[in-house]
Amino acid sequence: MNKGRNTPNEETRFPTPRERGTDFEVPYARSNIEKCMCSQCPVQADSKCAQDKLQSSKKAMGAMPGVEVPNPEDVPGIYCSTGKATCQDLNSERQCICNSCEVWKEYDLGEGMPSQYFCKNGKAT
Template identity: 75%
Template sequence: MDIGGERKVPYTLSNIEKCMCSLCPVQADSKCAQNKLVNSKKVMEQMPKGEVPKPEDIPGIYCSTGRATCQDLNPEKQCICNTCDVWKGYNLGEGKPSQYFCQNGRAI
């Protein structure tokens, strides 16, 4: 959503479900991100409907939450932000940064 010239991505269950970060080559070899992915699926299955997990427990939606907490990501690999429905829906290609949110921070 473009609000006053800024592209802010809300941290919502809907956006978490659309997020493609877990499929990104940047995260593919990250043990930290892969562990978070497995754990987040378990947590989300057990959460009450409509509740949202803590951002630090999700290996993704960095456009909303900011830099990844995992230190073993490989930003030399091609990111796939531009294939994501969240990226497209919030026109993040026109914002700063436009990709590599896991390294560069949330979208503004």
């Protein structure tokens, strides 16, 4: 089913976040993933899980057309949108950098709860 998009065929079309049934306060969108600072955060710097996901999600996004994005559980970041990290080897004893992120600033995430450590505390509300 094409939904009015100009795509070569169904096999190359990736579902949009809304089509996957996701609806986030901070939109789970390519533009926000690209601004996300989570990959540079000390909390996940030594996480093998996060580093592996970072490599595979970058590769996947490079192969996806336009604004398409990988499934949220495959992206090690934008936790303010998607919620707690699925990686279990993050070190939340380290300093969080959420408040230095453009997504955090753009959506005034300091005003909501939680305001930081989205990877541990869940998505912004």
